Structure formats: C-alpha cells, structure tokens
Amino acid sequence: MVPQGSITFIISQLTQKGYALSPIDKYILVFLGQPQSGWVDIGETQLNRIDFLYKLTTAKARMEEITLIPGETTELFLTTVAADLKLDKIKLETYYKEFSNYPEAGIYADTYYIPYGIREKHLIYFLLSESENKYEEISKKIYGTYSRKQWLNILIIASIIQKEAANAEEMPIVSSVIYNRLKKGMPLQMDGTLNYGKYSHMKVTPERIKNDSSHFNTYKYKGLPHSPIGAVSFNAIIAAIKPAKTNYLYFMKNAQGVHDFTNTFTKHRKNIQKSR
Secondary structure, eight states, X not given: OBOSSOHHHHHHHHHHTTOOXXXXXXXXXXHHOOOOOBOBOOOOSOOOHHHHHHHHXXXXXXXXXXXXXXXXXXXXXXXXXXXXXXXXXXXXXXHHHHHOSSSSOOSOSSEEEEETTOOHHHHHHHHHHHHHHHHHHHHHHHHSSOOHHHHHHHHHHHHHHHHHOSSGGGHHHHHHHHHHHHHHTOOOOOGGGGOOGGGTTSOOOHHHHHHOOSTTOTTTSOSOOSSOSXXXXXXXXXXXXXXXXXOOOEEEEOTTSSEEEESSHHHHHHHHHHHO
C-alpha cells in the first residue's frame, strides 16, 4: 500500500511499516519517477532496494475482478460483491439508491476491474458512472440523444427479455411478443417479471402468482412493471429497441430448452400439452 503524499512522506511511511529504506532513497526515487498511490502489485516477496524503488514507480495497481451476470438483480449482486470484497452490503445498497438513475439495472451487466481496497461509495460511483456512459453511448448511436425517461422504459423491456429469452437469437422475438401484447392491451403474463430482487433465482409457482401483489406481477397488472427486473446485456437492449416483426403473442419452452412461439391461444395450449 503506497500512501498519498510527497516522496519524503512515502519513504517515511514505508520505513515505519518495516520496509528497509532510508532517507537517502528519496533521491533515488526522485530520479526514477513519482510513485502512484494506492495498492500496487510488486510481484515479488523480496527485492533489493533499487528494484523495489523502481517497482514503486512502474508496478500496476492491484485490481479485483467482479462480474454482473445478465439478468441478475442488484440485491443479489451487491450481496456477492460485499462478501467477496469484504464490504458493507448496507452501505453498498444505500449508495446505489443515492446515486443510481434507475431503481434496478443501473449497473450494466459486464465484467469490471476495480482497485484493490476500494470502499463502498467509490465502488458504487465507479460502477454507475461506467454503466451510465455505456447507456448514453448506445442511446446516442441509435437515437442521437439520451433521455433517462425513455431509457428507463428500454431497460424495463430489456430486463424482461433478459429473463425470458433462452438465448440471444430469441431476444428480438421475445421482444416482439412483449410489444404485441402491450399493443393489444393484453397482460404480459410472464414469469420472469416475478424474479425481481431477492426472488431472482426462485421458481415462480402458482402460489407466487396468486399472492404477489407487487406491480412486477404481470399476471395481475397490465402494462410494464414500474422498474426493470435485473441487469441487462447489450443484446437485450438492442432487442428492446429493435423487436422482430412478428404476430406472436405466446411462447412456451420446449424439450430442447428453447421456446415455441405462436400467435393463437389454441396453438399455445398444444405446445403446453406437448411440453408436459
């Protein structure tokens, strides 16, 4: 851990921590260059003084890798991050609510590399800033502008697609079903919308459908939920923006793990019976 401050201060602090350095080493360090502050990966357990001082100016920052899987909810993601990085989950959630422009899906599904020892506030700010830049970049490429109100709607649809589609190829087709049902005023009636928050990986049962009174229950409420269900990928976003042109209103998972799409309830019932 290299502290912030002047070279004299850095040498003094490292000496106090047991590194075999002396005041004269500050002149060598001035010649070699300015050390970066924070955690750095020296890559060795023992070095001579000159090599050690050189490493202080050239070693890369020690990084941690974290991955947000597409479809995962913020609650479960922050639970994992808190455990892996030994951070306070409540603080992570508090800062997310404070800084995020979106109640869910404020963090784009991706792999991130973060400095070792980062604290809760800076971590959330970094993840949200990176995600916001990504959303703005995609939106401006397609629409020429970036409206958070419009983008919230895109994220809601994309998050449902992310939960429901079996693969990337299905995403535009699932998207078309969502738009077709909304256009006809039909309830979406999609199980994936009930996999919100702590329910991310729980099987949706008839009891859940009957008893869940939240607006994520698209069996009870028409239209879209008020917020996204979970994190979204690039493919899901593009599918939400550019749905396939179909007349499909129903889909059912088959024995191959993908979906059969139909435009009538009669055909849909046959697919249900075939699946069973």
